[in-house]
Structures are given as C-alpha cells and as structure tokens.
Amino acid sequence: MGRLIPGSKAVARKIETPEAALAATDQFYRNQEGFGYDLNKVVRWIETHIRAPKTGRVLDLCCGDGIWSKGFQKIQPRLELFGIDISAGGIEKARQLLGVGCDHFIVGDAEKALPFPKNFFDLIFSRGPGLFNQHDMSHPQAVAVLEMWHEHLVERGLFVSVFASVPNRMGTYTPPEYVVLPYNKTPRDTGAVRFAGGKYHHTTESFQAPFLAARNVDIVSYAHVANQHILVSRRSSC
Numbered sequence: 001m002g003r004l005i006p007g008s009k010a011v012a013r014k015i016e017t018p019e020a021a022l023a024a025t026d027q028f029y030r031n032q033e034g035f036g037y038d039l040n041k042v043v044r045w046i047e048t049h050i051r052a053p054k055t056g057r058v059l060d061l062c063c064g065d066g067i068w069s070k071g072f073q074k075i076q077p078r079l080e081l082f083g084i085d086i087s088a089g090g091i092e093k094a095r096q097l098l099g100v101g102c103d104h105f106i107v108g109d110a111e112k113a114l115p116f117p118k119n120f121f122d123l124i125f126s127r128g129p130g131l132f133n134q135h136d137m138s139h140p141q142a143v144a145v146l147e148m149w150h151e152h153l154v155e156r157g158l159f160v161s162v163f164a165s166v167p168n169r170m171g172t173y174t175p176p177e178y179v180v181l182p183y184n185k186t187p188r189d190t191g192a193v194r195f196a197g198g199k200y201h202h203t204t205e206s207f208q209a210p211f212l213a214a215r216n217v218d219i220v221s222y223a224h225v226a227n228q229h230i231l232v233s234r235r236s237s238c
Contacts, residue, residue: 004228015176015185015186015197016186017186018183018186018187018188020186021082021182021183021184021185021186021188022086022087022182022183024086024182024183024185025087025089025090025182025183026087026089026090027067027089027180027182028087028089028181028182029064029087029089029092029093029128030088030089030092030093034064034065034067034090034093034193035064035065035067035180035181037067037068039067039070039071040067040156041073042067042070042071042075043071043075044083045071046068046071046072046075047075049225049230050125050160051158052072052075052076052079052123053076053079053122053123054078054079055076055078055079056079056080056121056122056123056154057079057080057081057082057120057121057122057123057194058072058079058080058121058122058123058124058125059082059083059084059114059116059121059123059124059125059152060072060081060082060083060084061083061084061110061123061124061125061126061127061129062066062084062085062086062126062127062128062129062130062228063083063084063085063090063091063092063094063105064085064087064090064093065093065094065096065097066083066090066093066094066097066098066105067097068127069081069083069094069097069098070097070098071087072125073098074178080104080161081098081100081104081118082104082106082121083098083105083106084105084106084107084108084110084114084115085105085107085108085110086107086109086110086183087107087110087183088107089106090223091105091106091122093237103228110170111129111130111131111147111190111192111193113133113148114148114149114152116152117152118151118152119151119152119153119154119155120152120153120154120156120183121152121153121157122153122154122157122158123158123159123160123161124149124152124153124157124158124159124160125160126159126160126161126162127148127161127162127163128162128163128164129194130183130184130188130193131145131146131171131192131193132161132163132202132207133184133193133195133198133199133200134193134194134195134200135173135195135200135206136194136206137202137206137207137210138206138209138210138213139194139211141191141192142192142193142210143210143213143214144192145192146210146214146217147157147214147215147216150214150216150217150233150234150235151216151235153234153235155235156234157234157235158220158232158233158234159217159232159233159234160231160232161211161228161229161231161232162228162229162230162231163202163207163228163229163231163232164201164227164228164229165201165202165203165207165224165227165228166201166227167224167227169201170201170202170203171199171201171203172200172201173196173197173199173200173201174198175197175198176196176197176198177204179197179198179199180197183191184198185196185197186197202229204222204224204229207229208222208231209233211231211233215236216235216236217233217234217235217236218233218234218235218236218237219231219232219233220232220233220234
C-alpha cells in the first residue's frame with residue numbers, strides 16, 4: 001500500500017464501500033466549502049498555466065464544487081461552462097456558485113460516458129479525476145476512457161490534465177485514510193479505475209504513459225510544475 005507520509009494527519013478512517021464513500025463525499029461538499037480553495041489563487045493559477053479561450057465551451061471534468069469553473073468564469077466571462085461530477089453534493093454547490101442549471105452541470109460518472117455531444121468542447125479541464133489516482137493508468141480500459149474524453153473536443157480543442165505528485169513521493173501511495181476526498185478512501189474497481197483507495201504519486205513516465213498509448217490523442221505539452229503534472233493534449237490529426 002505504500003509508506004505513511006511523515007507528519008500527515010488522518011482526516012478520517014478508511015471507508016468500507018464505494019457507496020458509503022460517495023455518500024460521505026456528498027456530505028463533504030454540502031457541509032463545508034469543499035477543499036476550501038481560495039478563488040483568487042485559483043484565478044492566478046489558471047492565468048499562469050492555462051491558455052483559456054475567450055469564447056466557446058469549457059468542460060470541467062470531475063468538477064467537484066465548481067471552484068475551478070468559477071476561476072474560468074472570472075477570467076473569461078463569455079465562456080459557456082459545463083461540468084460533470086459523480087457527487088450530487090458537489091454538483092449542487094457548483095450550480096449555486098456558477099448560477100447555472102442542470103443542463104450545464106450534471107451528476108454523472110465521467111469514466112463511463114459524457115452526456116454531451118462529441119466535437120463539442122473547445123477546452124476540457126481535468127484536474128485530479130479518480131482515473132489518475134491509480135498506479136497504472138495505461139491499462140486498456142483506462143486508456144479507452146481517455147480516448148472517449150478526447151472525442152468530445154472540437155478539432156482544435158485542448159484537453160488539460162492536472163494531477164498533484166510531490167517529487168520525493170513519486171512512485172508511492174498516500175494511504176486512503178490520509179487523503180481528503182471521502183470518495184478516495186475506499187478500494188474501487190470499475191474496470192477503468194482499479195485502486196485500493198488513496199492516491200498514487202505518479203512519476204513523469206507513469207503519468208504520460210496512457211496519453212502516449214491512446215490512439216486518438218496527441219500530447220501538445222507537458223511539465224511538472226510546483227508539485228503538479230500539467231499535460232495538454234488534443235485529438236490526433238491522424
């Protein structure tokens with residue numbers, strides 16, 4: 001399972017079932033301000049690392065409470081924003097924060113299907129989806145999800161993947177009782193996601209591997225900055 005992280009504090013015990021973890025995640029968003037991100041810092045991060053389009057459609061994939069969508073809205077008010085998350089509690093918060101309805105921010109499992117048309121989004125922003133938490137993202141079912149996500153981009157659209165991995169922890173797990181989001185405190189095997197709970201700190205190689213394996217994906221750029229993988233990809237031109 002990996003070593004304990006010195007100085008860490010367990011937020012809660014490991015949760016026994018995915019159903020219980022999802023219910024706890026709904027309450028996590030309903031009872032507090034999610035991860036408590038500061039909107040000004042979110043805006044500065046987006047401005048520094050993302051080339052947000054001035055107009056068009058943006059999908060916040062696994063959007064949680066919508067704070068990152070709010071950042072895009074602050075930067076480019078003319079964007080049409082969409083989101084999907086498996087947590088009803090998260091989506092409730094996102095709809096309130098963005099002032100949008102159920103046609104734009106949707107409760108759903110993004111690893112199974114996206115309830116939006118193909119060739120639809122100018123930008124898909126994917127910050128820390130569950131797919132990225134597992135040790136091996138390059139197995140065929142995980143790669144198939146990446147391929148499916150990219151089908152929803154317009155021809156020149158971009159897919160931005162962001163995932164935190166601290167360099168001195170790369171190649172190790174943070175155990176489930178030490179992660180913040182309740183949904184990641186339990187083992188889960190959906191085919192696309194196979195992990196024992198917790199969070200894997202990807203190396204540069206393991207993070208890029210599924211994007212390199214995907215048939216319809218080209219990597220535009222990659223960097224590891226401030227403890228975060230930032231990978232920009234697009235639909236393959238071939």
